[in-house]
Amino acid sequence: MEPELAIALPAAGAILTVFLKASPRLALLLGSIAGALAVAAIVVAAPGVASDQLGVMLSISAMSRALLLAAAGALGLVVAFAPSGAGRVALLTWGLAGFAGMAAIAAAPSLDIVIVLTLGIALLHAALAGRRSLAARLRAPALAVALVGAGLLFARAEGPPMLARFAAVGLAAGLVAVLGLLPYIHEFDPEEVTAASPIAWLAFLGPILGVVIVTRARDLVPTAAAAFGAVLIGLGLLNILWGSLASWLTEKGTSAWHYSFMADWGLVLCAFGIQVSDGQAAAVLILFGLLLNRLPLYLWSRRSMRESIQTDRPINLLAAAMLAGSAPFAGFAARILLLRGATQLYWPLALVIGVGLLLWLPPSLRLGRSLGAPHGRQAVGVGIALAAGAAIGLYPQPILSLAGL
């Protein structure tokens, strides 16, 4: 019953908050309760054990479960410590809706259902009021869904062995397209509200999608696992380079954040492509950092970016250190695992990744300054994000155990 509840409760919570918009406190309370109950259902759910209450075998893997909990934590952080004047009810509504979608994707029994659900989420996301047209917002996710679908077709068809490799390309390219990474970057308007922007794909929906597609793809195309890994690594390196340089050199602050997410995803793709347990562990830690650190900091920095405020206080430097993957934060532990995994596979790859990691620092300093001078509730939130990052960085074993690694 737990997977069903994990999907239904946040969906119900999102609907409730919409209807109770006129009473924000009640909406927040009921939405939070629904979200908390969903988290409880996820915590209680035994990883990998199927539930068949609705005639569909739903089960949540250990890795997906861990990321769902991280996403819930991120949502809680962002809503609880939203800057004054921010629409907390709207944040909670879209967060819960997105969370329900993520839970459904995590629990889906097959990749077919995953991509159909992804298409549905893409349509709902594209219909949100925003600065870009519906067509612009739907383009990349629809292509992604088509590519993954084509990959599935190639993987299942009986034919020459090359089909498995094309299937691998379809699955990898589809993953990159749905996330909005290079070369399938989603059109980005820096002024657009976050829920309607590509950041929602990169930083909230993306982690679960990434884990689900990668883990299922390996079972689908076992003979083309090397090709799949190679494509992921190649695209990952491309995004590391592009993301870090663009984040450093671009003019707009919000664009810099957008590219920084891409750079982190470049590391994740490399980690997934390495296909040893250290790679998976590195990917999980980076995704945790994305959800619990980078996403909340981005949301908290939007106001100061609009007001062009840049400060150089200790908290900005600590944020920069965390974003750059410096010790003792989670990014450093992830980098150790990534380098170890890359060394096991092919040591020159570790050298290239290692050099690429140095590019994180200049843009991180910029992003840290763009946080401005958080105060009140927001400062507490930043403190919690920093503390969580440090705790995971110093002792990542509980997170890895939770993810089944």
Next chain:
Amino acid sequence: MTAVTAIAAFFAWAGAAAIVLADGRRGLAVGVGLVALGFTALTWADGAWLKGAFLLAGGALCAIELLRRGAQDWGLMPPGSTPRLILASVGAILALWFAASLTTGPDAPLRFACVAVLGLAAGRVLQGNAGASVLSASAALAIALASASALAPSDPGFAPYLIGGVIAGGASLLPVAEPSGA
């Protein structure tokens, strides 16, 4: 492969081609309807009546909404649509080559229909700007993806078809938000 499945596959391609070539809501409605009919027939040919019903219902709802709202014009092959025509034709040829020559196995019509509709619908989303055409293509995508689950080695159950049908039907109900930016 029976004549029914072959015709059904052809209908699916024709519907996708219509979606690619039409700008007007009537043309798009016909396209979505043909896609839904084609895949429903393919699904029923396998004895999966409930699954087919989901697809038919979703496609029908989408087509009806397209016909009910907005300007009722066909917009078939407007000026400058030669590339689209080429896309539809080449898509058919490639899909046929994939289904009948490159791959083997009994589900050739379904493979042809899926590849054709996936490719053409994705192409339409990539090059389209109007909300109606993009949503129609998305509906076709949903139907094709749901049907493609039948090619899995194990029975996918009714879930993909139900979800695909809901998405296809719901796509046309979505409000097309005009961009608020400059």
Next chain:
Amino acid sequence: MPSIALIAPVAIILATAGAVALCGVAGWKIDRVVLAVGAWAAILVLIALWVPVRSTQELNAGQLGFGPFDLRLDGVSLLFALAIMVPSAVLLTMQQRSWQEGTVAVLGLAAAVLAVESGGMLLTALAGGAAATLAVILLDVEDPRSPRPPWGMLLAAWLALSWVGAILQVRGGTAVYSAVPVSALTVPVFMLLAAAALMASGLFPWRGWASQLWGRPSLRAAGVAVATLYPLGFYLLVRGYEVGDGHYPQFWLQAVLAAIGVLVAFGAAARAQAAVTRRGYLGEVIPGLGGFALVGISLGTPLGLVAGLATLAVAAVFAGCIPLLPDRAGTASLVVIAAAAGLPPGIAFGVRVVGLEATFEAGNLLGLIGVAGAATWIITIIGAARAIGLPGGRGHPVSETAPRTALGLAAVTVIAGPMLGLLLAAVALPALGDVMQVPAGVSIANATSVVTVSTVLPAFALFTPVLLLALAAYIAAGPPPVKALARPALFTLPGTQFFARARESVRTAAIPAQYRSLLDLRALEAAATGGGPLLWLAALVALAFAVTR
């Protein structure tokens, strides 16, 4: 004592950080007392852990996720922990600082101590990286506009070390210092380790962060940063002996590192003798001693290692002493300069003598390095003589100076000179035994003398009369009438202007105007993010083509 007690020094320092933060937030003005108590208590606990046992103690507390949580207290970690903690404790006790600075400083101290107490390379990398991050933040908190270590270089150093640890785990199955198979430490791996060490401590012939920091208006953060970060690179090189079973993978690596060491020392000496203020001279003391320490550590002989470690210990004392010195002439300044320059009979003199002796005994190319080291020392002494008469410098706040404490520390290094043998026996020999095979029967040092391969240096017998004579001469001469005035440098290094110009031209390089349109970043960004279907399809085709190869 249960092995869990090994965590006590780090835990006490962390608790101190928490207490300081609490005092600061609550508005209690006792944070300096808390800092002092905590820092010295941690030192006492460390000594209390070591003294009863005087051999290696280990704690393995399970897996962290990327490696084991493995603590180790042996001679090496004791020496380095004391070299980090003692100067830091002195500075935290004597200097007034805000509670925010105090908290960050103590956290950095905890990280540095954890780095040298860890039993494996990955935990060292994590803790050392954290210490570096916190040091940079501390320096920026105090004054964001003043020079600080290049964060990128420090990050690169600790990332490089983490990669070394990862390679050792992959090739050798473990990165624990005492368990790594010797065959895992190949030449490329060691070169990476050495590069990490040199970058971590800024051991370069040119003016690195260890000397640039002394030019800051305030020396509160600079002193703590140097005290916590500077020894870490040397620590890695010493542990390299343990991993390599007493030697580096090949002799030429030792020669190259020793050569780098003498170049570091020479660079510091050359800059010191050309300094225009006394502060500028004193800024080269630590790098100069660091260069000699690197020479000693790199030799690969027991005597060399002992000399290098002892030189590091002396550098640690001066790291605690120099930030407390006011920028004005006086007895304190005179004694510090003389002690640091290595005038007899101070310990700085003794360790340099032993270090140079070690290079000559090592022979071959290393003997030449010894000759260069001797010449460097002479320049250092000439620079010291010149520096006594230089103007003080811009001056730093009086509240962070303690001239008597600085004088006391420097005087201790001079007075303790006759006890060179005891110092080496008590502090450096246990560390030597942990990382190198020592020939049985003959001890390198005892309470009164230092035993080398070719001779015996009766330190106590030789230095004591010199000390008494020096004291008598000082008392007889009275307060030194020093007049500060600008003095010309002894020499200018050829090529310094050229290198400075070259670096400036690289820094200000820009694409020529006629080629800028080829690299229009804005257009590139627009093309990549424009959502073009053609680009997407082309990428897909490229990927499909790539997998068919």
